[in-house]
Amino acid sequence: MKKKLSLKRVLCALLAIVLVAGLAVTALAAAIPAKAPAQSGVTVYQNAKAAVDASNLADGYVSVKYTGGKDVRIKVRITKSGTTDYYDYNLNNKGTAETFPLTGGDGEYTIGVYENTTGTKYASAYSCTVTLALTSEFSPYLYPNQYVNFSDSSKVVAKAAELIKAAGAKTDLEKVTAVYHYVVNNISYDYDLAANVASGYLPDVDKVLESGKGICFDYAAVMAAMLRSQNIPCKLVVGFAGKVYHAWINVYIEGVGWVDQLIYFDGKTWSLMDPTFVSSGKNDPAVLKYVGDGTNYSQKYAY
Structure with a gap:
């Protein structure tokens, strides 16, 4: 007698097919290596x-x-x-x-x-x-810069490699997912820093990783540094979430393009890639719904 498949299993199977078909192993990482910025003095x-x-x-x-x-x-x-x-x-x-x-x-x-x-x-x-x-x-979104500042010896680079290996991640989507979940589960929002942050503040990605806390700028910078070190193009975006000045990231996925709606999937669309709101909201459905609505966000700068 044949077993009846549950709706949940059918949906999971369909989602797996979509992911495999639409987000196959990418050659982008090999084609566009991330390098340390150089000051060669030629020009x-x-x-x-x-x-x-x-x-x-x-x-x-x-x-x-x-x-x-x-x-x-x-x-x-x-x-x-x-x-x-x-x-x-x-x-x-x-x-x-x-x-x-x-x-x-x-x-x-x-x-x-x-x-x-x-x-x-x-x-x-x-x-x-x-x-x-x-x-x-x-x-511009693969190299370190003043806002996304890392090097081969940075702890965030080592941690990204460790996460990718532990997850057995092969595709860019799998790598993004491994990094994303680590950040939202291991970095908490620093309300004291947010209330007293000075003008001109720059993220120290290794310090944030070690302390396990930061503001939205820090979340975005840590993820951007991790993904760029894995040769995944990533924009650190600064703008507004509603009326609040905020930072998040956009990621390039081969075969899809620049994605600003990614991790949370409701059967039709991916949610906005915003680790701060998801982390501080503890995956609350209301937070996920807000994050998933791209109209709530307006970009001002990209680094």
């Missing part, structure tokens, strides 16, 4: 106060350092020509290079370095224009 624009190393421009980033010798606040502004879009960053005044992504696609960018004069006023220290022609559209 440098500079004056006495600042230097912009554009030697690896085609990989979607520049390295900038301030050499003016003043003990003042330094800013970097990156503007894409023909748009009103610009990104403002803090830059150390110790002469150490920092890496900044160019995330607006091919075209001309102006990189300006500014010295604080008084209060909120700044004066131009140096400015140059570069023309970007990317070797790959994914490059």
Whole structure:
């Protein structure tokens, strides 16, 4: 006598077929290796106060350092020509290079370095224009930068490799899932930090991993660092969840494209990839429903 399959088993089987058929093993990781950003000095624009190393421009980033010798606040502004879009960053005044992504696609960018004069006023220290022609559209989201800062020796890189191996993950989706569940289950929201976070705060991904707590910016940076170290293109996105300033990640999956609705699957769509809300909400259905509604989110910046 044949056994009657339960509805649950049928749905699980159908979902498995969809995943296998639509998200097969990807060759993207092998095709686009994540590399450490380099300042080779081959192409440098500079004056006495600042230097912009554009030697690896085609990989979607520049390295900038301030050499003016003043003990003042330094800013970097990156503007894409023909748009009103610009990104403002803090830059150390110790002469150490920092890496900044160019995330607006091919075209001309102006990189300006500014010295604080008084209060909120700044004066131009140096400015140059570069023309970007990317070797790959994914490059800006595979390399470390000031916001997603990691290296081969970072603990998050080792942890990502450990998670992937333990899960036996082969496809990019399986790798994303392993990293996602680790982050939401092992990092708790730091309400004290959120209430007192200073302007210019930058995530320290290894510190967050070790302490097991962080704010939304930290969740997103840790996941982005882990996935980029596995050669999976990942955007750290900053914008608004409703009226709240927030950070989350978007991931590229071969055969699907850039996915901002991924982990929670209701039979029709994937939920927005937002580890902070899911973690702090403890998988509450109301939280999952909110996260799954992409209209609740509006992107402002991508790093």
